[in-house]
Every structure is written in structure tokens, then in C-alpha cells.
Amino acid sequence: MDSTDHKNNNGQSRREFLRRLSMGVGAAVTLPAFGPSMSMFEARKYYEMWRDMDELPESEKLGIALVGLGNYSTGQLGPALRETKLCRLSGVVTGTPAKEPKWADEYGIPESNIYNYETFDRIADNPDIDIIYIVLPNGMHAEYSIRAAEAGKHVISEKPMATSVADAQAMVDACRKADRKLSIGYRLNFEPHNEEVMRLGQKEVFGPVQQMEGGFSFDITRTPDVWRLDKELAGGGPLMDVGIYVVQASLYTTGELPLSVDARIVTENHEVFDEVEETIYWEMEFPGGATLNAESSYSEGAHYFRAEASDGAFSLGPAFGYGGIQGKSSKGQMDYPQVNQQTLQMDAFADCIFNDRKSRVPGEMGIRDMKILMAIYESAETGRRIQFDW
Ligand code: NAD
Numbered sequence: 405m406d407s408t409d410h411k412n413n414n415g416q417s418r419r420e421f422l423r424r425l426s427m428g429v430g431a432a433v434t435l436p437a438f439g440p441s442m443s444m445f446e447a448r449k450y451y452e453m454w455r456d457m458d459e460l461p462e463s464e465k466l467g468i469a470l471v472g473l474g475n476y477s478t479g480q481l482g483p484a485l486r487e488t489k490l491c492r493l494s495g496v497v498t499g500t501p502a503k504e505p506k507w508a509d510e511y512g513i514p515e516s517n518i519y520n521y522e523t524f525d526r527i528a529d530n531p532d533i534d535i536i537y538i539v540l541p542n543g544m545h546a547e548y549s550i551r552a553a554e555a556g557k558h559v560i561s562e563k564p565m566a567t568s569v570a571d572a573q574a575m576v577d578a579c580r581k582a583d584r585k586l587s588i589g590y591r592l593n594f595e596p597h598n599e600e601v602m603r604l605g606q607k608e609v610f611g612p613v614q615q616m617e618g619g620f621s622f623d624i625t626r627t628p629d630v631w632r633l634d635k636e637l638a639g640g641g642p643l644m645d646v647g648i649y650v651v652q653a654s655l656y657t658t659g660e661l662p663l664s665v666d667a668r669i670v671t672e673n674h675e676v677f678d679e680v681e682e683t684i685y686w687e688m689e690f691p692g693g694a695t696l697n698a699e700s701s702y703s704e705g706a707h708y709f710r711a712e713a714s715d716g717a718f719s720l721g722p723a724f725g726y727g728g729i730q731g732k733s734s735k736g737q738m739d740y741p742q743v744n745q746q747t748l749q750m751d752a753f754a755d756c757i758f759n760d761r762k763s764r765v766p767g768e769m770g771i772r773d774m775k776i777l778m779a780i781y782e783s784a785e786t787g788r789r790i791q792f793d794w
Contacts, residue, residue, distance in 0.1 A: 647777075
């Protein structure tokens, strides 16, 4: 039985009820399907559809359990789940017992919905949890996503999806085998300024995009973060952590998969960066003739994305944060609200589950990006241009 059928209370399956409810606002929640070349976005921005959507009663919302109560869960996902309309925080998994009372109090989570890494698999027996959201160090995403699927739950994995293409593929395979949906925590796909960049680029509003530049960097030495500097847990350095957003931006601006990449790593502080790169630069070429010049570093701050097309240009800066994103184009400043990206991202996934649709940011998109990240590293390590074989 599907986990969304568990709370059947009036002779009609909860899923059917919700499907009809959702169809009532169907136009408002329809999202494009992901295809092998990028999907086109809807003319209406996702936040507008979300704004017009009805909120479900608490008892009908899908329950999400956060796995790993670190900075992102505490600072972003927990608060975002106070605003979601289709899902709610119903459980947590933590290896730190001291965190339990705070989460239980703040979010009204019953003790029966609090797990640790030893009891994790018992979530299978908990109908209050429909979705397991993996917010652990990158190297742990695959194991816990696969166990979540095997427990019969839908899965969201944080980015980067995994630390190898093989692990990412195993996650997709496990979810497919368990008939569960898999989504990646690509919040910016639901952010209006970034959606506008998709529209301007893919619809060629200023003609075909010719050149792109992007950077996402921060100074990690200010807040020494052990796992992010550990190759096994992180999979790599700033490229895996934040450079991935620049990769994504170039793909959703062009709507294309890259043809080739050239990359170079520069590490000066070998004491801190003895396992992962300090700074990485890469260039990619796209089939339509566009190029990307990109950088990502753990020793300085950067937060920008610019695209030049034949008849105009557009840019974001700051481009990739949780808030404060600004954009402009040859036609002027972009005038879009700041939204809670994580709220929109999680409700979009809940909607996909209710309506049996694929996530807008599915596991396959995560595999695609893992292939690109690995090719960037391969180019940096070999000094050769890597051609993609899609
Ligand atoms: P964090 O270090 O703050 O939290 C990691 C959590 O994992 C902690 O609660 C820690 O106790 C737990 N953990 C369990 N086993 C561990 C182990 N062996 N080593 C270290 N920690 C262990 O990290 P974070 O910033 O919350 O990042 C977690 C994940 O979320 C990462 O994959 C990261 O890329 C992703 N993330 C995504 C965004 C986004 O905008 N989508 C933002 C921040 C982080």
C-alpha cells in the first residue's frame, strides 16, 4: 500500500481525495516534466502557482522526516516546513540525543517520530512519515536515501546528490525498485529570479545566449567545517558544495547539456586544503555555441551569474542565496519577490507525490549533474578537455 493511503478515514482513499483536491487547483500546481535535454519552465512562475494554492488541513499534509539536524535543517528546512501547504515536519533522525527535546518542543514532534541512526529503518512502520529528507554530509546521501526507499518512503536528497555517479545511479535504482519518488534539494529551480533566467535564456528573449560567467564561493576558513574538508564525506571541495549551482545555472539558462569541459584547480593553503580543492575554475561549451566561465572557491566570497546573448544581457547578483537574490536584464531590474525557496521546493515534491508526477528536480537530474562534476574534476586532474558522451 502506498504510504499516502494510510490515513484513509472516510472510506475514500486519502490519495484519491487529494488527487481530486489538487486537480481543483490543477493548473496552479502543474510543473513541467524533466526530459533528457532540459524541460521548459512554465510561463507562470512557481511561486505564483504556490501562492494561489489552497493549504491542506494539517492531518492531510504529507509528513516529512529530516535526517541530520545540522545547519541546513535547523536554519532553513525546519522553518520552511512551518510555511508549507502540502507537507509538514512530522519526524527527525539525529545522532545527538541533546537535540531531541528542542525539536520535539519547537515543532510538536511526538517521541515516537524521533529516530537515531540505529533505529532509522524502523521508520518503515511509521505511517506518519511519508517523505525522508536526507540532510547529511554528501558521502552519506546514497546510503540513507537507499535505506529510506527500502523503508517504503519517498526521498529528498540534498545536493550534491552523492559523491560518485555510481552512488547516484544506485539511489535512482533503489527508488525505482521501491516505487518511491526521488527529488534533489535544488531549491533555486523554484526561485523566481532564477526562473526568469531560465525563461530569458531558453526562450532566447535577447537572442541566443553566447557567453555565461558565474561564481559561487565562500571563505570556509572562517567557520572551519570538518566534513566539508574531508574527501570521503564531501566528495570534493567547493565545486561539490556550491560550484554545483553555477553548473545548474548554465544548464537552465541554455536549456542544453554541455559538450565539453576544461578545468583547473588552484590550491595555495595546503594545510587546510589537503584533501579537497581550495579553488576550481572551469569552462564549458554548449551545443548552441554558448560558453561558460566559472569559478568556485573556499577562500573568498563570490555570488554571481551573468549571461550575454546576441541582443542583450541578463544577470543575477547575489545569484544563489536563500534570500536577497537580485537580477537585471537589458530591459531593467527584475521585479520579483523574495520567496522561501525550501517551502516551495518541498511543496512541489508533495504535489508530485499526490499527483503521481515526476519531480521537477528528480534523481536523474542529480545523476546528470554528478556526471558533470566528475568530468570537471577529471579535466582538472588530467589537464585535458573532457568531452561529454550523453
Ligand atoms: P552540517 O555539518 O551543519 O550538518 C550535518 C549533519 O549531519 C549534522 O547534524 C551532523 O551531526 C550529521 N552527521 C551525521 N553523521 C555525520 C558524520 N559522520 N560526519 C559529520 N556529520 C554527520 O551540514 P549542513 O550544512 O547542514 O549540510 C548538510 C547537507 O545539506 C549537505 O549535503 C549540504 O551540501 C546540504 N546543504 C544544502 C544547502 C542548500 O541550499 N540546498 C545548504 C546547506 C547545506
